[in-house]
Amino acid sequence: MSFLQLTDLSKFYGNACAVSAMNLAVEKGEFVSLLGPSGCGKTTTLQMVAGFVTVSSGRIALDGRDITHAKANTRGLGIVFQSYALFAHMTVADNVGFGLEMRKLPKAERRERTALALALVHLEQQAGRYPRELSGGQRQRVALARALVIEPAVLLLDEPLSNLDAKLREEMQFELRQIQRKVGTTTVMVTHDQSEAMSISDRVVVMQAGRATQIDHPQRVYEHPRTRFIATFVGKANLLPGTVGASAARTQVTVGPLTVEVAVQGPRFDPGAAVLLSVRPEKLQIVPVAQGRLDGAVCERFFLGSQWLYRVGSAVGELMVLAPNDGRNALHEGDRTGLDWPDHCMRLLPADDADLADGATEAAP
Numbered sequence: 001m002s003f004l005q006l007t008d009l010s011k012f013y014g015n016a017c018a019v020s021a022m023n024l025a026v027e028k029g030e031f032v033s034l035l036g037p038s039g040c041g042k043t044t045t046l047q048m049v050a051g052f053v054t055v056s057s058g059r060i061a062l063d064g065r066d067i068t069h070a071k072a073n074t075r076g077l078g079i080v081f082q083s084y085a086l087f088a089h090m091t092v093a094d095n096v097g098f099g100l101e102m103r104k105l106p107k108a109e110r111r112e113r114t115a116l117a118l119a120l121v122h123l124e125q126q127a128g129r130y131p132r133e134l135s136g137g138q139r140q141r142v143a144l145a146r147a148l149v150i151e152p153a154v155l156l157l158d159e160p161l162s163n164l165d166a167k168l169r170e171e172m173q174f175e176l177r178q179i180q181r182k183v184g185t186t187t188v189m190v191t192h193d194q195s196e197a198m199s200i201s202d203r204v205v206v207m208q209a210g211r212a213t214q215i216d217h218p219q220r221v222y223e224h225p226r227t228r229f230i231a232t233f234v235g236k237a238n239l240l241p242g243t244v245g246a247s248a249a250r251t252q253v254t255v256g257p258l259t260v261e262v263a264v265q266g267p268r269f270d271p272g273a274a275v276l277l278s279v280r281p282e283k284l285q286i287v288p289v290a291q292g293r294l295d296g297a298v299c300e301r302f303f304l305g306s307q308w309l310y311r312v313g314s315a316v317g318e319l320m321v322l323a324p325n326d327g328r329n330a331l332h333e334g335d336r337t338g339l340d341w342p343d344h345c346m347r348l349l350p351a352d353d354a355d356l357a358d359g360a361t362e363a364a365p
């Protein structure tokens with residue numbers, strides 16, 4: 001059995017289902033993110049694990065112990081919320097040491113563990129300050145140190161970085177991952193930010209309307225999304241409506257005037273099935289006119305610094321193309337161009353996400 005195991009976990013508020021039959025097995029030391037849009041049930045799932053929200057049905061097991069109905073303060077979990085919830089009248093060191101004091105640890109041990117936790121988040125110099133004297137990033141590090149100092153079985157993070165500005169947030173993502181690797185604490189984080197989930201997690205649980213729709217390693221979620229929703233929620237995707245032809249090892253698909261052969265992983269599509277051909281914008285290559293699979297004309301271009309994003313009108317519809325900014329040869333609006341892409345970059349998705357209402361299959365950690 002995994003270290004933290006959710007089995008058919010559900011939460012109903014009256015007749016409304018907030019979380020539906022969630023299954024998730026988190027291994028010891030793993031960093032797993034619950035990712036999804038607002039209202040999809042991420043926080044409710046985390047709160048059930050924390051013991052702050054009662055479970056309607058299903059089970060939660062931690063290290064082999066059933067904790068489904070255990071009191072929150074007996075679960076031995078560390079929790080960090082979006083709002084830092086620090087005690088304003090206590091110094092940084094007292095905030096961090098608070099959990100140890102509650103556990104009635106001897107003073108010398110409290111002092112030693114507090115110092116270690118502060119060193120971990122690089123706040124040794126700020127031990128005597130009050131929360132109001134700290135920056136947002138420093139406050140969030142205090143909250144993290146306070147959660148880690150009790151050596152929790154699992155660290156639960158609910159949008160821990162969302163109060164920080166973009167640059168600080170990126171720095172803290174990196175730091176959070178480094179700290180988690182160093183202490184090896186099993187961690188479950190809630191976020192609605194796909195790049196945050198992708199960059200720091202071992203595995204990502206994509207949630208939609210109370211259900212886990214894909215549980216996989218970040219790269220797999222990006223390269224092999226199961227549904228249209230996931231393909232567009234995690235990164236950008238060109239989704240071209242098409243029809244399946246002969247179904248063999250490689251599936252033939254017709255999209256307007258274009259016919260391609262796609263190697264399909266996972267469930268096969270029947271001949272005649274309506275599908276979406278998905279190609280990521282950065283996989284499209286700009287080639288001379290008439291030398292690619294398609295020709296088109298640039299409708300609009302956006303400068304992104306390291307890349308250009310082009311909207312290109314073509315016979316199969318408008319396509320997004322991300323091209324590296326090599327400092328020369330950028331296309332202009334109105335330019336005609338050829339477009340090509342490698343065979344292995346094409347994915348087929350069901351035209352209708354409801355076709356996958358069976359919920360997620362979970363990839364091994």
Ligand SMILES: Nc1ncnc2c1ncn2[C@@H]1O[C@H](COP(=O)(O)OP(=O)(O)OP(=O)(O)O)[C@@H](O)[C@H]1O
Nearest residue numbers: 013017018036037038039040041042043044045192
């Ligand atoms: N106490 C409550 N009473 C009734 N409905 C609730 C309650 N808490 C949450 N819900 C509902 O449950 C669903 C899931 O909410 P939840 O907060 O888990 O979503 P979330 O994915 O964390 O969203 P966000 O990113 O906006 O925090 C939503 O439809 C929400 O309105």
